[in-house]
Amino acid sequence: MGLLQDRLKQFTRPQEFMAAGIYPYFREITGKQGTEVVIDNKNVLMFGSNAYTGLPGDPRVIKAATEALEKYGSGCAGSRFLNGTLDLHVQLEKELAEFEGKDEALVFSTGFTVNSGVIACLTGRNDYIIRDDRDHASIVDGCRLSMSRNLKYKHNDMEDLERQLQKCDPDAVKLIVVDGVFSMEGDLANLPEIIRLKHKYNATVMVDEAHGLGVFGRQGRGVCDHFGLTDEVDLIMGTFSKSLAAVGGFIAADKYLINWLRHNCRTYIFSASNTPAATAAALEALHIIQNEPEILTNLWDVTNYALARFREEGFEIGDTESPIIPLYVRDTERTFYVTKRAFEEGVFINPVIPPACAPQDTLVRFALMSTHTKEQVERGVKALVKVFNEFGLLKK
Numbered sequence: 001m002g003l004l005q006d007r008l009k010q011f012t013r014p015q016e017f018m019a020a021g022i023y024p025y026f027r028e029i030t031g032k033q034g035t036e037v038v039i040d041n042k043n044v045l046m047f048g049s050n051a052y053t054g055l056p057g058d059p060r061v062i063k064a065a066t067e068a069l070e071k072y073g074s075g076c077a078g079s080r081f082l083n084g085t086l087d088l089h090v091q092l093e094k095e096l097a098e099f100e101g102k103d104e105a106l107v108f109s110t111g112f113t114v115n116s117g118v119i120a121c122l123t124g125r126n127d128y129i130i131r132d133d134r135d136h137a138s139i140v141d142g143c144r145l146s147m148s149r150n151l152k153y154k155h156n157d158m159e160d161l162e163r164q165l166q167k168c169d170p171d172a173v174k175l176i177v178v179d180g181v182f183s184m185e186g187d188l189a190n191l192p193e194i195i196r197l198k199h200k201y202n203a204t205v206m207v208d209e210a211h212g213l214g215v216f217g218r219q220g221r222g223v224c225d226h227f228g229l230t231d232e233v234d235l236i237m238g239t240f241s242k243s244l245a246a247v248g249g250f251i252a253a254d255k256y257l258i259n260w261l262r263h264n265c266r267t268y269i270f271s272a273s274n275t276p277a278a279t280a281a282a283l284e285a286l287h288i289i290q291n292e293p294e295i296l297t298n299l300w301d302v303t304n305y306a307l308a309r310f311r312e313e314g315f316e317i318g319d320t321e322s323p324i325i326p327l328y329v330r331d332t333e334r335t336f337y338v339t340k341r342a343f344e345e346g347v348f349i350n351p352v353i354p355p356a357c358a359p360q361d362t363l364v365r366f367a368l369m370s371t372h373t374k375e376q377v378e379r380g381v382k383a384l385v386k387v388f389n390e391f392g393l394l395k396k
Contacts, residue, residue: 022336024351027343032057035372037348044343045380047366048350052323053214053295054371055245055285065246068280076273080107084273092283093250099221099286100238101230102252106261107279109271111210111239111249112138117267118237118251119177119206120145122260127173130164132156134185136208137355139177148175155182158193165201174203180223181211184352184365186320188216188223195232206235214243215323220289220296243289246281248274299323299370302377306368309381314395315388323368326352327384328361329393335362338387345383 001009017023029037033056037046055061068088076084089107097105108114119142123129127148131139134155143150151167153160161176168174176198178189191207198205209222217225220243224230235257240248251261261268289295303323310317316328329335332353339351342364349364357363366380388394 022340024339044346044348046348048348050242053243054369061245061281061284064284065277065281068276072276075275080273081269088279096250097252100236100252103255104258105250105252108249109274113267114237114249114251115139116142117265121264123148123173123175128168129175131177134182135179156190176203177206179208181322183211185326186322186324188321191227204234207233208237210239213238240282244282245285246278248278295370302372303368305374306377313385325366326363328363332362341387347380347383
């Protein structure tokens with residue numbers, strides 16, 4: 001066994017949790033994503049999904065994907081740059097650009113490769129990238145891959161953001177990258193203040209709308225639209241794996257930025273293009289959310305109901321303003337026990353531990369879909385009240 005294996009065999013923490021019977025990952029779902037799923041022959045309420053619009057199992061989305069599979073085959077056998085561009089990709093890009101109010105858009109194979117590739121290739125060695133310290137891992141990795149100088153500011157602390165901007169050479173490019181909705185805590189970026197600082201320090205702003213698309217703004221355009229600041233945001237990123245019921249991602253911006261990315265972004269040029277089925281599914285989901293406003297209405301009805309109920313029962317839920325509701329536990333091992341007990345009570349939730357959060361901020365993440373009913377939410381809340389009381393975690 002080599003030195004690498006000798007080192008890595010010391011990593012036994014997962015096995016310890018498995019032995020304790022509280023390992024919470026890779027649970028096998030046998031069927032479609034929906035408000036209820038089957039795991040180990042047991043029907044459980046699904047409150048661990050990012051499918052805010054509830055569309056992954058929609059017959060229209062499935063039909064669009066099936067028809068694309070039959071027409072184009074299972075894959076493109078190459079990158080977008082070479083033989084992998086379909087008319088379907090181009091159509092989706094045009095519609096996404098219009099939806100997000102930008103000149104053009106590029107479609108990528110995953111949302112992660114949008115952030116890791118775009119951020120890495122936009123700025124130079126003498127430039128700066130500034131990010132919120134709770135930005136998604138894909139943003140963090142994009143910053144690491146960049147040759148630029150990396151700075152970060154305390155979560156949603158605009159005074160600290162300004163301090164970081166003041167450290168920068170006034171003549172250098174300064175790219176501020178931020179999640180529109182923070183995926184673990186559910187709170188929103190202070191975009192109005194970020195834009196004010198953008199103008200004050202001549203910066204560029206990129207917003208990750210992974211958890212804002214299909215949730216906020218007109219027809220689900222996202223947090224930038226929600227604040228009325230689309231024109232002020234230079235780059236808007238989004239994923240298909242949440243509200244658009246597929247897999248993939250995109251970046252939307254002006255034609256000069258897109259022209260640069262199309263010919264320089266390594267994760268775009270050197271990745272196989274998005275599958276026809278996933279592309280068609282995302283396109284159909286985009287059409288549906290634009291034509292059916294009741295999707296957002298239903299989502300916010302159940303979200304507001306859940307927020308009120310969790311507060312009434314004494315849960316600590318932080319500053320969330322979205323369908324992502326963090327239920328703080330503040331201890332890693334106990335977070336796993338809560339996840340296990342919730343499953344035993346018929347509720348699927350996700351544990352959030354380091355590095356996804358600080359050690360003192362561990363939580364379980366309760367997320368809503370438009371297709372949830374208030375009755376399902378109530379069942380979920382009551383089950384979690386029982387579980388949290390078992391561990392003495394409620395304030396009441």
